[in-house]
Amino acid sequence: MIEPTRRQTLGGLAALAALPASVRAAPPAPASLDTLARKGGRRFGSAIAWNPRNADSGSVQNRAYAALVQRECGLVVPENEMKWQWLRKSPDSFDFTAMDGIVGWAKASGLGVRGHTLLWHRPKWFPGWLNDYDFGANPAAEAERLLTTHIRTVTARYGGIINSWDVVNEAIDHDRNAPIETSLSRAMGSPEAVLDLAFHTARDAAPGAELVYNDYMSWEPAHAKHCADVLRLLEGFRKRGTPVDALGIQSHIEMFSLDPATGVGPYREREWRAFLDDVVGMGYRLLITEFDVKDKALPSDVAVRDAKVADYTRRYFDLMLDYEQLGDILAWGMVDKYSWLQGFAPRDDGREVRACPYDDAYQAKPMRAAIAASLGAAG
Numbered sequence: 001m002i003e004p005t006r007r008q009t010l011g012g013l014a015a016l017a018a019l020p021a022s023v024r025a026a027p028p029a030p031a032s033l034d035t036l037a038r039k040g041g042r043r044f045g046s047a048i049a050w051n052p053r054n055a056d057s058g059s060v061q062n063r064a065y066a067a068l069v070q071r072e073c074g075l076v077v078p079e080n081e082m083k084w085q086w087l088r089k090s091p092d093s094f095d096f097t098a099m100d101g102i103v104g105w106a107k108a109s110g111l112g113v114r115g116h117t118l119l120w121h122r123p124k125w126f127p128g129w130l131n132d133y134d135f136g137a138n139p140a141a142e143a144e145r146l147l148t149t150h151i152r153t154v155t156a157r158y159g160g161i162i163n164s165w166d167v168v169n170e171a172i173d174h175d176r177n178a179p180i181e182t183s184l185s186r187a188m189g190s191p192e193a194v195l196d197l198a199f200h201t202a203r204d205a206a207p208g209a210e211l212v213y214n215d216y217m218s219w220e221p222a223h224a225k226h227c228a229d230v231l232r233l234l235e236g237f238r239k240r241g242t243p244v245d246a247l248g249i250q251s252h253i254e255m256f257s258l259d260p261a262t263g264v265g266p267y268r269e270r271e272w273r274a275f276l277d278d279v280v281g282m283g284y285r286l287l288i289t290e291f292d293v294k295d296k297a298l299p300s301d302v303a304v305r306d307a308k309v310a311d312y313t314r315r316y317f318d319l320m321l322d323y324e325q326l327g328d329i330l331a332w333g334m335v336d337k338y339s340w341l342q343g344f345a346p347r348d349d350g351r352e353v354r355a356c357p358y359d360d361a362y363q364a365k366p367m368r369a370a371i372a373a374s375l376g377a378a379g
């Protein structure tokens with residue numbers, strides 16, 4: 001074949017440009033992940049940050065990232081900006097600057113917003129002052145005041161746009177196999193008292209909203225105990241009449257080893273389905289709230305890795321989409337280089353984790369195609 005010269009190519013482009021717009025229309029853009037999700041009555045979204053000091057981040061300030069989110073998503077969730085460590089620098093103040101920034105941008109972009117999180121019930125993620133707080137002569141009343149004030153203030157501010165809240169995030173202590181103790185639970189007498197108050201307050205303050213317990217139990221063998229603990233917690237909510245509507249399944253799925261039977265990471269399909277069956281059997285709905293993939297066990301080669309990550313993703317989404325109780329689906333970031341995993345769970349070979357649907361050049365990866373295929377098949 002004779003390659004066209006640059007001049008011939010440019011001439012061809014000029015001729016094309018001379019055609020009427022109706023004739024030279026570009027090929028249709030592929031349906032967005034949100035469009036595909038909506039065919040099944042769901043929305044697709046992503047975490048996003050507010051980072052005025054660094055536009056080279058997965059943030060609103062990064063125009064390329066923001067444009068990608070606007071194109072692919074129907075909703076966003078603040079990666080950090082709604083957590084107590086961001087909002088509550090002191091017991092008496094709220095700093096809504098970053099959160100207001102995300103919400104303002106989302107509204108202007110026609111995107112919904114999820115609330116994450118009203119209470120991350122772990123001392124490590126409390127603001128320092130809350131861990132050391134002097135609850136005074138009537139500790140239970142003071143803890144209740146702090147928690148209910150927080151939930152009422154935040155839900156009131158964003159009630160117009162947020163209709164699904166991670167009311168409580170990650171409340172289980174894996175050493176004790178029981179809900180974790182914090183300064184709040186010690187003041188109120190038990191972790192259950194804190195969690196129940198959080199949900200009752202949220203129901204009262206945001207009556208029409210979906211109230212979610214969010215956690216990272218997952219389908220890999222290492223998570224078996226955590227799944228059992230979460231079931232016990234969810235059963236307790238039902239027995240006590242705690243108003244929890246759904247389980248948020250974070251879905252940071254992981255390949256820390258490879259199963260020769262499949263070539264991807266080991267996962268417990270039968271047990272995971274049994275877990276989901278138990279959850280929906282108690283009347284809970286499901287969400288995928290923080291999807292990404294840890295590729296630690298995969299070789300360095302990018303093409304091999306991307307193919308395996310996509311394969312693992314497809315298996316996961318196909319299973320999850322079997323559940324009509326599954327609602328919104330959110331990725332924990334859209335572009336590899338901005339993923340929390342680069343810092344929190346780096347690869348042994350020092351290469352970037354290929355965790356997200358898009359690469360660092362904003363090109364769709366096989367993972368994106370896998371998600372689209374699963375959504376398309378389910379819708």
Ligand code: G3I
Nearest residue numbers: 079080083116125169170216250252290332339340341344
């Ligand atoms: O804001 C500072 C910045 O000023 C400083 O330059 C930088 C230096 O390290 O630190 C910045 O804060 C970090 C922040 O991420 C923003 O990058 C915090 O130290 C770091 O602790 C924080 O980590 C977040 C983590 O939650 C803890 O809040 C991750 O971004 C975020 O992805 C992660 O998200 C959690 C979900 O909320 C719950 N489920 C698990 C998920 C992953 O851990």
